[in-house]
Amino acid sequence: xxxxxxxxxNQFSPALVKGPGEKLLVTYxxxxxxINTRPANTMRIWGKLFIPPVGVKEGIPISKPLHFSLRxxxxxxxxxxxxxxxxxxxxxxxITNLKIYNVTGRQVKTLVNKNQLTGFYTVRWDCRDDKGxxxxxxxxxxRLSVGEKIAVKKMVVIR
Numbered sequence: 170x171x172x173x174x175x176x177x178x179n180q181f182s183p184a185l186v187k188g189p190g191e192k193l194l195v196t197y198x199x200x201x202x203x204i205n206t207r208p209a210n211t212m213r214i215w216g217k218l219f220i221p222p223v224g225v226k227e228g229i230p231i232s233k234p235l236h237f238s239l240r241x242x243x244x245x246x247x248x249x250x251x252x253x254x255x256x257x258x259x260x261x262x263x264i265t266n267l268k269i270y271n272v273t274g275r276q277v278k279t280l281v282n283k284n285q286l287t288g289f290y291t292v293r294w295d296c297r298d299d300k301g302x303x304x305x306x307x308x309x310x311x312r313l314s315v316g317e318k319i320a321v322k323k324m325v326v327i328r
Contacts, residue, residue, distance in 0.1 A: 175298050233287050234258045239313040239320035240262055246325040247296060253280070254291045255320075263316035269294065269308045277304055285315070296326055303328075 217298045234256035253267065267281035277298045281290075296304050306328055312321045 175191065218237050234289055237315060237318045237320070239311075239322055241295075241322055242311065242324045246327045248327060250293060250295050251310055251324065252293050254289070256289050257285055257287050257315050259287055265290075266312075266314045267292060268312050271304075272308050272310075277309065280311075296328075 235258055236256065237258055238256045240254045242253045244251060255267070257263070257265065262284055265281050265283060265285040266279070268276055269278040269280065271277050278293045278294065279299060280294055298304055304326060306326050309323060309324050309326060310321055312319065
């Protein structure tokens with residue numbers, strides 16, 4: 170068995186489709202922190218074939234993230250909107266800040282500024298600044314800080 174969940178930021182687009190013959194194909198995609206115990210920060214797509222019936226089991230606890238991570242936004246380059254996914258491990262309840270900066274270091278947008286518990290999070294950004302105005306094309310940086318942990322990634326806006 171394996172878990173397919175709608176928990177925000179954990180797995181995306183679970184789907185059931187008819188496979189070959191009488192089989193059922195269950196697919197989903199999601200971010201992973203490690204592959205074969207090696208650190209990774211990537212999107213994976215999984216699929217399994219089942220011979221019906223397929224059961225649904227509710228109430229299974231979802232695992233918590235093992236590592237602090239800030240993943241590459243998707244899509245990148247950005248044409249109109251992007252998603253930024255990150256994870257907060259352990260028993261955290263720290264102030265989380267996710268901010269966007271331009272290449273000169275000026276803060277453009279605050280996406281998150283609040284306490285967040287351990288878990289997986291995804292934030293959408295519509296390429297507008299804190300005043301609601303569209304930002305110009307260019308290179309931007311997004312910075313995640315949770316307590317004393319900090320991560321920064323680069324993204325490109327092209328309209």
